[in-house]
Amino acid sequence: MIQQMYPAIAHRFVYELNKDMQFAAAHYVPAEQAGKCRQLHGHTYFANITVAGDELDASGFLVNFAILKQLIHDRFDHSLLNDDSDLFDDERPDRFPTTEVVARTICELVQAHLDGTANRPRCLQVYVRETPTSYCLYRPKDGESL
Numbered sequence: 011m012i013q014q015m016y017p018a019i020a021h022r023f024v025y026e027l028n029k030d031m032q033f034a035a036a037h038y039v040p041a042e043q044a045g046k047c048r049q050l051h052g053h054t055y056f057a058n059i060t061v062a063g064d065e066l067d068a069s070g071f072l073v074n075f076a077i078l079k080q081l082i083h084d085r086f087d088h089s090l091l092n093d094d095s096d097l098f099d100d101e102r103p104d105r106f107p108t109t110e111v112v113a114r115t116i117c118e119l120v121q122a123h124l125d126g127t128a129n130r131p132r133c134l135q136v137y138v139r140e141t142p143t144s145y146c147l148y149r150p151k152d153g154e155s156l
């Protein structure tokens with residue numbers, strides 16, 4: 011069972027859900043300053059996705075937990091992140107698969123799905139832990155947090 015503490019986000023929506031997941035993935039950070047992380051290596055990533063909204067869908071869900079897992083786990087698990095050229099780009103630092111960019115990318119993938127739903131909830135926060143000592147939080151500026 012995944013049990014992990016992560017920072018909560020303040021907001022005024024009446025519903026908030028959180029989905030935890032893990033995925034095993036390889037990456038490298040193609041920057042001189044990345045040191046040893048320029049070499050291909052892998053992590054068991056831990057992600058927490060926070061979705062909030064005021065309306066539920068026809069199933070009584072903000073969004074189906076299983077859909078969130080499909081969107082993220084099924085795409086990234088046992089992959090080389092750098093190979094996913096729709097999302098990452100070895101020529102652009104804002105699209106290197108760093109913890110920061112992975113967190114932002116997860117948020118963007120989730121929000122793109124949510125934008126196509128009738129109840130249109132918001133992805134307010136994505137937490138990505140890359141190692142036991144390193145994690146990043148991404149909170150979109152238009153996320154309507156307080």
Ligand SMILES: Nc1nc2c(c(=O)[nH]1)N=C([C@H](O)[C@H](O)COP(=O)(O)OP(=O)(O)OP(=O)(O)O)CN2
Pocket residue numbers: 039044047107108109110140141143144
């Ligand atoms: N701001 C960022 N810094 C670093 C990133 C990153 O994504 N964003 N990534 C790396 C490496 O990819 C590495 O996977 C993680 O590095 P680090 O936490 O330094 O790993 P260690 O196991 O060596 O950590 P210690 O606890 O200090 O032993 C590097 N930097």
Ligand SMILES: [Zn+2]
Pocket residue numbers: 037047051052053140
């Ligand atoms: Zn790494």
